[in-house]
Amino acid sequence: MKLSKKTNSKAPLLILILLIAGMAVVAPVAALKVEGARIALDVAPGQTVTSPIGISIKADEAEGDFAVEVLGFGQAVADGTYNGLAAVVDTSPYSARPFITIDKPTVHLKPGERADATATIRMPPDAKDGGRYAIILVHPITSTSGQQTAFSTAVAIPVLLTIKGGAISQKGEIAAVETSKVEIAKPFSVTASVKNSGNYHYYGMVINVTVNDGQGKTVSTVKTTPMSRAIVPDQQVKITAQVAPGLPEAMYQMTVKMETQDGMVLDTETKSLQIGNPKNGAVSTAPAGQSTVAGVRTTYAPGPGAFAVCMAAAFGILGGINIRRKRE
Numbered sequence: 001m002k003l004s005k006k007t008n009s010k011a012p013l014l015i016l017i018l019l020i021a022g023m024a025v026v027a028p029v030a031a032l033k034v035e036g037a038r039i040a041l042d043v044a045p046g047q048t049v050t051s052p053i054g055i056s057i058k059a060d061e062a063e064g065d066f067a068v069e070v071l072g073f074g075q076a077v078a079d080g081t082y083n084g085l086a087a088v089v090d091t092s093p094y095s096a097r098p099f100i101t102i103d104k105p106t107v108h109l110k111p112g113e114r115a116d117a118t119a120t121i122r123m124p125p126d127a128k129d130g131g132r133y134a135i136i137l138v139h140p141i142t143s144t145s146g147q148q149t150a151f152s153t154a155v156a157i158p159v160l161l162t163i164k165g166g167a168i169s170q171k172g173e174i175a176a177v178e179t180s181k182v183e184i185a186k187p188f189s190v191t192a193s194v195k196n197s198g199n200y201h202y203y204g205m206v207i208n209v210t211v212n213d214g215q216g217k218t219v220s221t222v223k224t225t226p227m228s229r230a231i232v233p234d235q236q237v238k239i240t241a242q243v244a245p246g247l248p249e250a251m252y253q254m255t256v257k258m259e260t261q262d263g264m265v266l267d268t269e270t271k272s273l274q275i276g277n278p279k280n281g282a283v284s285t286a287p288a289g290q291s292t293v294a295g296v297r298t299t300y301a302p303g304p305g306a307f308a309v310c311m312a313a314a315f316g317i318l319g320g321i322n323i324r325r326k327r328e
Contacts, residue, residue, distance in 0.1 A: 031057060031058060031061055032055070032056075032057055032061075032066075032138070032140075032153075032155060033054075033055070033056045033057070033058075034053065034054065034055055034138055034155045034157065035052070035053065035054030035055075035056075036051060036052050036053045036054060036157065037155065037157050038157060038158055038160075039051045039119065039136070039157060039158070039159045039160070039161075040159075040160045040161075040162075041121070041160075041161055041162070042161075042162045042163075042164050043121060043123045043161050043162070043163065043164065044123065044163070044164040044165065045123055045124065045125050045126065045127045045128060045163065045164075045165075046123060046124070046125035047123050047164075048120065048121065048122045048123070049120075049121050049123075050118050050119065050120050050121070051118070051119045051121070052116060052117075052118055052119075053068065053102075053116070053117045053118065053119060053136070053138070053157065054114060054115075054116055055068070055107055055109065055114065055115050055116075055117065055138060056109065056112075056113065056114035056115070057109050057111065057112070057113065058111070058112065059111050059112035060111065061111055062111070063108070063109060063110040063111055063113075064108075064109065064140055064141065065106055065107070065108050065109075065140070065141040066106065066107050066108075066109060066115075066138060066139065066140055066141065067105060067106050067137075067138070067139055067140075067141055068102045068104060068105055068106070068107065068117050068136065068137075068138050069084070069102075069105070069136070069137045069139075070097055070100045070101070070102060070119075070134055070135075070136055071084030071085055071086065071087075071090070071097060071134065071135045071136070071137055072084065072085030072086070072087070072089065072090025072092065072095050072097050072133075072134065072135065073085065073090075073092070073095065073096075073097075073133035073134050073135050073158070073159070073232055073235075074089075074090075074135070074235070075229075075231070075232065075235040075236075075237055076237075077193070077236060077237055077238055078237075078238060079237070079238075080227060080229040080231060080235075080237040081229070082135060082156050082158050082229065083135070083156070084135040084137045084156060085135070092133075092233065092234045093234075094130060094131060094132055094133055094199065094232070094233045094234060095132065095133065095134065096121070096132035096133055096134040096159055096161050097134045099121060099122045099123060099124060100119055100120070100121050100122075100134055100136070100159065101119070101120050101122075102117055102118070102119055102120075102136070103117060103118045103120065104116075104117040104118075106141065119136060119159075121159075121161065123161070123163070127163055127166075128163060128166050128167075129163060129166035129167045129168070129169070129199055130162075130163060130166055130167070130168060130169065130198070130199025130200045130233065131160060131161055131162050131163065131168075131199065131200045131201055131232070131233065132161040132163065133158075133159060133160060133161070133201070133232045133233070134159040135156050135157065135158060135159065136156075136157040136159060137154050137155070137156055137157070138154060138155045138157065139154035139155070140154075158230075160201055160230065160232070162200070167199075168198075168199065168200045169198040169199045169200060170198045170200055170202055170260070170264070170266070171196070171197045171198035171266060172194055172195065172196055172197055172198065172205075172231075172258050172266030172267050173194070173195050173197045173258070173266070173267045174192050174193070174194055174256060174258050174267045174268075174269045175193040175194065175195050175236060176192070176193040177190065177191070177192050177193075177256050177269050177271055178190075178191045178193075179191070179273070182273065182274075182275055183246070183275070183276075184246070184247075184248060184249045184275055184276045185245070185246040185247070185248060186246040187242060187243060187244035187245060187246050188242075188243050188246070189240050189241065189242050189243070190207075190209050190222075190240070190241045190243060190254070190256065191238050191239070191240045191241075192207045192238070192239050192240075192241075192256050192258065192269075193236055193237075193238050194207070194231070194236065194237060194238075194239060194258050194266075194267075195234075195235070195236040196231045196232060196233050196234065196235055196236075197233075198233060199233055200233065201230040201231060201232040201233065202230060202231060202260055203226070203227065203228070203229070203230045203261065204226035204227060204260060204261025204262075205226065205227045205231055205237075205239065205258070205259075205260065205261070206223055206224050206225070206226050206227070206239075206259050206260075206261060207223070207224045207239045207240075207241050207256060207257070207258060207259075208221075208222075208223045208224075208256070208257040208259050209221065209222045209223070209241045209243060209254065209255070209256050209257075210254070210255045210257075211243065211247065211252050211253070211254050211255075211273065212252060212253045212254075212255070213250060213251075213252055214250065214251055214252075216253075219247060219252070220243055220247060222241045222242065222243055222244075223241070224239055224240070224241050226261045227239065247275050248275070248276075249275055249276030249277070249278055250275060250276070250278050251272065251273070251274050251275075251278050252272070252273040252274075252275065253270060253271075253272055253273070254270070254271045254272075254273045255268060255269070255270045255271075256268070256269050256270075256271070
């Protein structure tokens with residue numbers, strides 16, 4: 001793709017914005033204190049609300065300038081960590097970024113000082129259903145001496161807004177299921193990539209893995225610890241379950257469920273799983289055509305339908321040979 005000169009000139013600025021936006025922490029560290037580090041409000045369409053943000057540094061910290069930016073709501077795929085997204089990549093229809101403003105985009109702090117900023121949220125009158133999401137990122141700029149302040153980690157404030165009177169849809173889907181290397185009688189991991197396909201966030205997501213043998217008997221079950229972070233609409237994260245202490249050589253059927261903490265099943269995926277090289281042509285109980293777990297081979301045996309077709313073809317060939325001999 002060819003970029004224009006105008007785009008090239010903005011590239012360094014865009015990269016800087018993305019790098020700043022990518023910084024996030026779950027909780028403030030000791031050097032920087034942020035009050036109002038989570039904003040969760042019910043807001044009616046057309047309503048304007050405000051939320052205070054207090055920013056302070058310790059007495060032994062160098063003075064400096066801090067930026068308070070409104071960004072899109074992103075999440076790290078690996079663990080669901082909240083990340084800020086620059087406007088150019090914040091394309092979710094559930095974004096609250098466009099209608100949040102900060103009265104003090106930058107604040108100057110001397111050692112031990114505190115500054116107060118206010119986030120103003122103006123919900124559009126046509127907003128309806130579900131939630132709207134954003135990240136307010138507080139991060140250092142430079143000190144008065146031109147050197148970056150001693151504190152170098154940003155603080156991400158998640159903004160989770162619920163539209164009053166709107167319909168809430170909690171949906172999810174399993175985008176992919178992968179396993180680590182599977183060996184006889186050895187533990188292995190199952191990783192599910194799950195996506196929030198609804199219009200509202202949810203906490204406590206778990207993955208429930210069940211492994212059945214060829215006779216349908218359950219031989220292993222494992223459920224992950226509920227996620228402490230919310231998964232917001234349009235975001236995808238990975239959750240890993242450990243299957244221990246391992247399973248003997250055989251063919252299995254593995255079912256992976258995406259569940260809320262209270263047990264509501266959002267999506268299910270079933271995979272055939274082969275461990276070792278089972279003898280006697282043992283096959284999985286998975287339905288015909290079922291895909292396999294990545295990196296795990298599945299062997300299928302022809303059913304009676306395939307056998308009948310082969311026999312019919314064989315008799316047809318033999319019949320043709322006999323007719324030809326008679327004519328000769």
